[in-house]
Amino acid sequence: MNQYRDADARASLDARLLWQPAGSADLDNWAELIARTAAVERPVWFERRADLAQILDSKNNAAAANTILGVDSVGVARAYSRITKSRSGDKAVGFGCVDPAWQGQGIGTGLLGWLEQRTRERFAGDAVSGEPGPAPRLRLCMEQQHTHQAALFDNSGYRIVRYYNEMHRPLDAGVPEAALDEGLELVAFGPELHEPVRLAHNDVFRDHWGSEPRDEEAWGFVVNDPQMRPDLSAVVIERSSGTVAGYQLASHDAEGADARGFREGYTDLLGVRREFRGRGIAQALLADAMSRFAAAGMDKASLDVDSENPTGALALYTKMGYVAVNHSMAWDKEL
Structure with a gap:
């Protein structure tokens, strides 16, 4: 029995398949579907x-709906x-x-x-009574090779x-040296820094295109991600105040290494607060990341960057030896 109440959404689905919300009993079946598709389409990363399992545990993005x-x-x-959609967000993001x-x-x-129908429902449900909300908008992302x-x-x-x-940076070419200014200290990323780094991240990315503030649950998806590697991550602290000046959070996809033929340390998030910019913090964090990756037996350092990043990140990465190897796009539609 189809469990989705909206008639328009039901009408769009293929009647040869039984449609249902994903639950914990479906995890193996669901994961095998994604793996079969990835074996043919060969994305850089897949769930x-x-x-x-982490998605099903989400409270704000209830799996049943x-x-x-x-x-x-x-x-x-x-x-x-x-x-997925945050309650105050101006877009929903679709996967499949x-x-x-x-x-x-x-x-x-x-x-x-x-x-699209579920996006309309989420925007309607998140609207504040008596106040005009943003128009429903759905974002989809894809890699350039997926022409279909x-x-x-x-x-x-x-x-x-x-x-x-x-972007990739080979680690067999050595690691650049980058020193921090006096008064700044690079420390390991541990649980005690989860909340300070979350607040720093929201501050750093408040004017970045497409970025939305991360609440505690959304941040939990970052720090509790199965591939998250605190040992490959680091934070720069201002000694006098204890303020988080910058951070580099990294992950490693051990399963993907076999398919791709190399091991990579991936920088998921890199940021420097405005008042600390121009002091070499990003360079120091990237150099530290490369050292950590190399010590862990990685072949490459990698990251993704918005081609129009307002902080000049693309120029920094190129200067540090990163080279673009793949491209992806974000597609939007206002509903």
């Missing part, structure tokens, strides 16, 4: 079972979508895939219809709003 899983007549998952053996049959178009996704998005009225560069 694994532990990531999906915000995920949909389509299974065939013998119970094999063939397609899924999910949506269709089993390669079932692609080209309109299932992706149906899932897109479900995502680009065709679907373009034909459905989405437009590219941003480009991102995936």
Whole structure:
């Protein structure tokens, strides 16, 4: 039985599949669907079972309302979508895939219809009574090689709003030296710094395109991510005040290393507070990250950067030896 109440969203879904919210009993089936799709489409990264389990634990993005899983007549998952949105956010972000053996049959178009309807519902539910809210907007992201996704998005009225560069820096070429100013100290990233770094991150990215403040739950997705590596991360503190001046939070995808043929330390987040910029903090954090990655047996340091980053990050990364190896795009549609 289809468990989604909205008639328009129901009508868009392929009747050959049984559609249901994803639950803990579906974790293996769900993860296997994503892995089968990734084996053909070869994305840089994809969600694994532990990531999906974390998603199901989310309170603000309740799985029963915000995920949909389509299974065939013998119970094999063939397609899924999910949506995330912060209560005060100006956009929802959609995710999903269709089993390669079932692609080209309109299932992706149906899932897109479900995502759009669920986005409208989330915006309506989050609206403050008596106050005008933002127009519902859905964002979808894809890597440049996935041309079938680009065709679907373009034909459905989405437009590219941003480009991102995936950048790599080989570690066999040595690590650059970068010293901190007197009065600044680089320390390990531990639980006692989770909240101070969250607040610093919200301050650093308050004027960055597409960024939204991270509440405690959203930040929990960062610090509790199964691939998060505190030992490869670091924070710069101002000694006199204890203020977080900058941070570098890193992860490592051990499973992905086998498929990609190299081990990489990935910088998920890098930021420096405005009042501390121009003092070499970002360079010091990146150099420290490279040293940590190399000591852990990594082959490359990697990160992603907005091609129009307002802080000049792209120029910094290039100066430190990072080279763009892949591109991705964000597509938006106002509903």
